[in-house]
Amino acid sequence: MFDALQLGLVWFFVALGYVESLKYYTEKPPYIESCRIKEPDFTNCSTHSIQGFLNEVIKGIPEIEESFGPIDPMKQDQLTFTQADSDVASISANLTDLVIRGFGKMIVKESKVNIKDFSWQDKIYLPRMRLDGKYKMVGSVLIIPLHGSGNIFIEIDDLDILLKAKTRLYEKGGYTFYNVTDVSVKVKVGHVRTYLDNLFNGHSKEVEQTTNQFFNDNWRDFFETFRPLIVGTLERTMLDLLRKMFSVMPANFFVEDIPNSLLLYGRKSRLIA
Numbered sequence: 128m129f130d131a132l133q134l135g136l137v138w139f140f141v142a143l144g145y146v147e148s149l150k151y152y153t154e155k156p157p158y159i160e161s162c163r164i165k166e167p168d169f170t171n172c173s174t175h176s177i178q179g180f181l182n183e184v185i186k187g188i189p190e191i192e193e194s195f196g197p198i199d200p201m202k203q204d205q206l207t208f209t210q211a212d213s214d215v216a217s218i219s220a221n222l223t224d225l226v227i228r229g230f231g232k233m234i235v236k237e238s239k240v241n242i243k244d245f246s247w248q249d250k251i252y253l254p255r256m257r258l259d260g261k262y263k264m265v266g267s268v269l270i271i272p273l274h275g276s277g278n279i280f281i282e283i284d285d286l287d288i289l290l291k292a293k294t295r296l297y298e299k300g301g302y303t304f305y306n307v308t309d310v311s312v313k314v315k316v317g318h319v320r321t322y323l324d325n326l327f328n329g330h331s332k333e334v335e336q337t338t339n340q341f342f343n344d345n346w347r348d349f350f351e352t353f354r355p356l357i358v359g360t361l362e363r364t365m366l367d368l369l370r371k372m373f374s375v376m377p378a379n380f381f382v383e384d385i386p387n388s389l390l391l392y393g394r395k396s397r398l399i400a
């Protein structure tokens with residue numbers, strides 16, 4: 128199957144003192160459904176189309192995996208996170224050696240495209256997302272002063288993501304592409320479990336256990352402390368992934384009647400002028 132698809136790939140070389148190579152599809156692979164934004168069923172069609180693409184990306188499209196790495200489990204080197212002056216927490220935490228599981232089960236519930244500026248609004252659902260890593264932390268969570276380092280996991284059930292993406296259309300090889308320029312997300316969670324070992328630098332295993340029990344009993348408040356970490360991780364990850372996905376696949380394959388960017392922005396700037 129990949130062999131057939133490879134035929135549709137072209138190599139595009141740009142020499143600017145260094146050589147940069149960009150590969151992209153010039154034939155629509157069968158797993159992508161084409162939709163017309165001017166048709167009334169566009170959003171439903173687009174939802175299936177994006178899910179189809181995502182499913183292949185999760186299975187592994189070499190051109191994307193090469194630069195992004197595997198999607199599930201996904202590795203991240205480091206996350207730094209500080210939160211000051213909130214009601215529930217004042218914390219500085221560094222997470223390293225992170226492994227994030229769950230992106231392989233992403234479900235696109237809705238994928239809307241704005242007909243004016245071609246920005247997106249997507250509803251994505253993950254049955255479960257789990258983050259494992261090492262933490263180093265100073266501060267307080269739910270008024271409990273913490274000082275320690277060790278292993279952490281945060282496991283989220285029923286993660287609903289509302290993703291908004293800004294895009295800028297551009298032309299490449301006779302096709303129109305999406306440049307995904309910004310991603311913002313809002314999340315809702317069904318349930319959260321966690322464990323931080325070696326809290327208080329291992330001074331008391333018993334206090335460590337009761338503290339973790341307390342976090343799990345009060346998981347909504349615990350999650351609020353870590354919400355910026357989860358949201359930030361999702362925003363960075365999705366921006367990176369979507370940029371790579373849509374730099375190899377022309378926007379024309381998803382939205383057959385997408386306007387040429389020169390016409391779209393040309394017309395707009397003439398309207399403004």
Ligand SMILES: *[C@@H]1O[C@H](CO)[C@@H](O)[C@H](O)[C@H]1NC(C)=O
Pocket residue numbers: 160168171172175
């Ligand atoms: C949504 O789209 C899918 C595939 O394109 C199709 O099978 C389904 O019937 C559509 N549903 C509605 C409600 O139009």
Ligand SMILES: *[C@@H]1O[C@H](CO)[C@@H](O)[C@H](O)[C@H]1NC(C)=O
Pocket residue numbers: 207219220221263264265
């Ligand atoms: C986290 O890392 C930053 C910069 O690398 C550092 O300034 C901060 O003190 C670290 N926090 C903890 C709790 O180790």
Ligand SMILES: *[C@@H]1O[C@H](CO)[C@@H](O)[C@H](O)[C@H]1NC(C)=O
Pocket residue numbers: 295297306307308
């Ligand atoms: C995409 O947008 C970024 C800025 O967000 C810009 O640096 C980059 O050159 C753009 N890429 C293309 C191919 O237009």
